[in-house]
Amino acid sequence: MLAPRLRPTDVWPGGATGSGTWQRLSRQPLVWVGVGLLLCLLLFAFAGPVVWHRGVGIDVAAILQPPSAGHPLGTDGLGRDYLYALMRGGKLPILSGFATAIAATALGLAAGLTAAFAPRWEAIILRTADAILSIPPLVPILIIEGFFGVSIVTLVAAVVRVHWPSTARLVWTKSLVLREMPYVDAARAAGARETEVIRRHVLPNAADTIIACFATQFGNAVLFIALATMLGAGLGAANNWATMIATSQQYMYDFYWWLVLPPGIAFALLIISVFLLCEGLRRALSPRAQAGGRLP
Amino acid sequence: MIPYVMRRIVQAVVTLVVVSLVLFLVMKLYGGDPGWIMLGRFATPAKVHALDQALGVLRPWPVQYVDWLRQLFLGGLSSAFAVLPPTILYFVLGGGLGLVLAVLVAVAQASHPGTWIDHVTSVGSLVFYALPSFWLGLVLFLIFAAQLEWLPLAPPGLAPGGQGPLGWSLAMMLPVLTLALTSVSAWSMHLRAAMEDALASDYVRTARAKGLPERLVLRRHVLREALLPLLTMIGMSFPVLLSQVIVLQLVFHLAGIGGLLESAIDYRLFGLLLNTVLVIGVITIATNLVVDILAALADPRVRFG
Numbered sequence: 001m002l003a004p005r006l007r008p009t010d011v012w013p014g015g016a017t018g019s020g021t022w023q024r025l026s027r028q029p030l031v032w033v034g035v036g037l038l039l040c041l042l043l044f045a046f047a048g049p050v051v052w053h054r055g056v057g058i059d060v061a062a063i064l065q066p067p068s069a070g071h072p073l074g075t076d077g078l079g080r081d082y083l084y085a086l087m088r089g090g091k092l093p094i095l096s097g098f099a100t101a102i103a104a105t106a107l108g109l110a111a112g113l114t115a116a117f118a119p120r121w122e123a124i125i126l127r128t129a130d131a132i133l134s135i136p137p138l139v140p141i142l143i144i145e146g147f148f149g150v151s152i153v154t155l156v157a158a159v160v161r162v163h164w165p166s167t168a169r170l171v172w173t174k175s176l177v178l179r180e181m182p183y184v185d186a187a188r189a190a191g192a193r194e195t196e197v198i199r200r201h202v203l204p205n206a207a208d209t210i211i212a213c214f215a216t217q218f219g220n221a222v223l224f225i226a227l228a229t230m231l232g233a234g235l236g237a238a239n240n241w242a243t244m245i246a247t248s249q250q251y252m253y254d255f256y257w258w259l260v261l262p263p264g265i266a267f268a269l270l271i272i273s274v275f276l277l278c279e280g281l282r283r284a285l286s287p288r289a290q291a292g293g294r295l296p
Numbered sequence: 297m298i299p300y301v302m303r304r305i306v307q308a309v310v311t312l313v314v315v316s317l318v319l320f321l322v323m324k325l326y327g328g329d330p331g332w333i334m335l336g337r338f339a340t341p342a343k344v345h346a347l348d349q350a351l352g353v354l355r356p357w358p359v360q361y362v363d364w365l366r367q368l369f370l371g372g373l374s375s376a377f378a379v380l381p382p383t384i385l386y387f388v389l390g391g392g393l394g395l396v397l398a399v400l401v402a403v404a405q406a407s408h409p410g411t412w413i414d415h416v417t418s419v420g421s422l423v424f425y426a427l428p429s430f431w432l433g434l435v436l437f438l439i440f441a442a443q444l445e446w447l448p449l450a451p452p453g454l455a456p457g458g459q460g461p462l463g464w465s466l467a468m469m470l471p472v473l474t475l476a477l478t479s480v481s482a483w484s485m486h487l488r489a490a491m492e493d494a495l496a497s498d499y500v501r502t503a504r505a506k507g508l509p510e511r512l513v514l515r516r517h518v519l520r521e522a523l524l525p526l527l528t529m530i531g532m533s534f535p536v537l538l539s540q541v542i543v544l545q546l547v548f549h550l551a552g553i554g555g556l557l558e559s560a561i562d563y564r565l566f567g568l569l570l571n572t573v574l575v576i577g578v579i580t581i582a583t584n585l586v587v588d589i590l591a592a593l594a595d596p597r598v599r600f601g
Contacts, residue, residue: 130307131314134311134580134581135580136538136539136576136577137539219425227430231547245430245434254442255442257438260434263431267426267428267431268427272423275426
């Protein structure tokens with residue numbers, strides 16, 4: 001469904017080389033959906049509060065109003081405009097999600113490549129990764145939450161610590177295959193240093209694995225941080241989408257739907273947009289992957 | 297086979313020990329002084345010291361660690377075991393429903409590729425994958441309990457109590473449904489890939505050439521072929537499903553291990569918190585072990601990796 005339907009007679013522009021990537025990328029309508037969505041969300045979270053600046057103070061007369069012309073998303077329990085709260089609340093999930101995903105993917109990539117190309121480190125890295133993977137990810141987060149509140153930095157660090165092993169394992173398995181490739185041997189025979197070989201031959205061919213890892217990491221990171229924030233391991237009084245869901249729980253016995261729906265939808269839109277972008281990128285970078293391996 | 301199983305069991309035990317050590321260290325380093333906490337307003341250094349002495353927290357740490365483990369076996373885990381049944385129930389019901397839905401979706405997608413059914417369910421899967429599970433539960437509650445009033449407002453307790461069996465079952469439906477919907481997306485994507493692989497194979501082509509009706513092809517050949525990947529996938533999802541159950545229980549104040557965790561956090565019962573976290577860790581490590589052993593049984597490559 002997410003791929004333009006490919007017939008055997010179709011020819012991707014540019015073939016399997018780097019050129020033509022942009023054409024392949026721009027041809028997929030869903031990539032544009034993803035880009036558009038992400039841009040909208042970024043504008044919403046970062047430019048929004050500046051443009052739509054109202055209802056900052058507590059207005060007891062206007063508490064819990066359903067959506068209206070003046071307040072498109074209604075008001076919350078303290079009379080503040082909910083749309084404004086939603087806009088302000090976006091910075092944290094977006095920034096922390098990207099930060100965590102980038103850090104976890106980078107760390108996992110480094111670990112996986114090291115394990116595959118530096119045999120001395122292979123055993124240690126894999127053992128550590130397996131050890132971290134076998135401890136339920138919820139455990140360290142719960143301990144942190146149960147004992148002390150932390151700053152967003154420590155939370156990001158904790159999530160990265162828990163999530164890098166899965167990427168490392170995937171990169172490692174892929175590298176095992178790639179390092180047996182003839183072009184790697186040829187490069188080594190031509191005298192290239194190991195890091196050169198990795199940079200020029202292994203990385204580009206592992207690109208679709210890496211991008212897939214990033215997409216998963218992003219989704220997991222955003223939801224994980226949201227969960228941790230909801231359970232209290234977040235940050236003081238800072239308002240973000242997750243705390244908005246948490247406070248809306250107080251009102252769950254009455255039908256205050258405008259308090260509950262927007263933050264969740266925002267989360268979903270964020271994750272979906274990045275997912276679509278990554279999927280499109282993956283397919284553009286390696287047309288074979290898109291066709292499920294059936295294109296020559 | 298046996299050497300692999302032995303190795304995995306040893307690994308699991310080692311991980312368990314490491315987890316328990318880490319938990320113990322966290323408790324000692326960050327738990328604060330129990331005497332001070334318990335005496336509160338009435339604390340004086342002498343009284344705190346006396347209480348600590350009586351509580352046994354001034355002994356060398358290895359001694360305390362061993363003692364902690366001992367009391368775990370002697371009944372420290374009783375509260376955790378008491379709340380296991382509802383947790384397992386959520387797990388089984390939620391996972392079961394999710395599985396049924398995933399199979400239905402995957403079959404529909406594989407048998408009608410490229411049609412609106414395929415597109416709609418794919419989009420739906422993606423959406424459910426991206427939605428936070430606790431939010432989904434909240435929304436379902438809002439719609440079905442708060443607004444439509446089809447389902448009761450009160451959360452189900454440990455056993456059908458004041459609500460009676462019918463009320464309790466109805467109250468269980470929301471968390472179960474949330475769990476199912478959360479798992480469907482990932483599972484149906486995996487299943488669909490497995491089924492597509494099976495559909496492209498030669499024996500399916502033969503079956504179709506023989507004139508076998510499509511639904512028999514699906515049932516007799518494709519599903520059977522996809523069964524193994526399905527089992528592996530279910531096995532791998534156990535730990536994730538368990539954390540989902542715990543999360544739901546935590547967020548919605550349900551009875552179960554998550555509920556126990558919540559009480560421990562709310563009332564600052566550090567000992568209970570640690571014991572519960574340890575139990576959760578044990579269950580996860582145990583399920584990982586079982587899954588790995590089953591995977592090794594099914595796929596010989598795993599044993600020699």
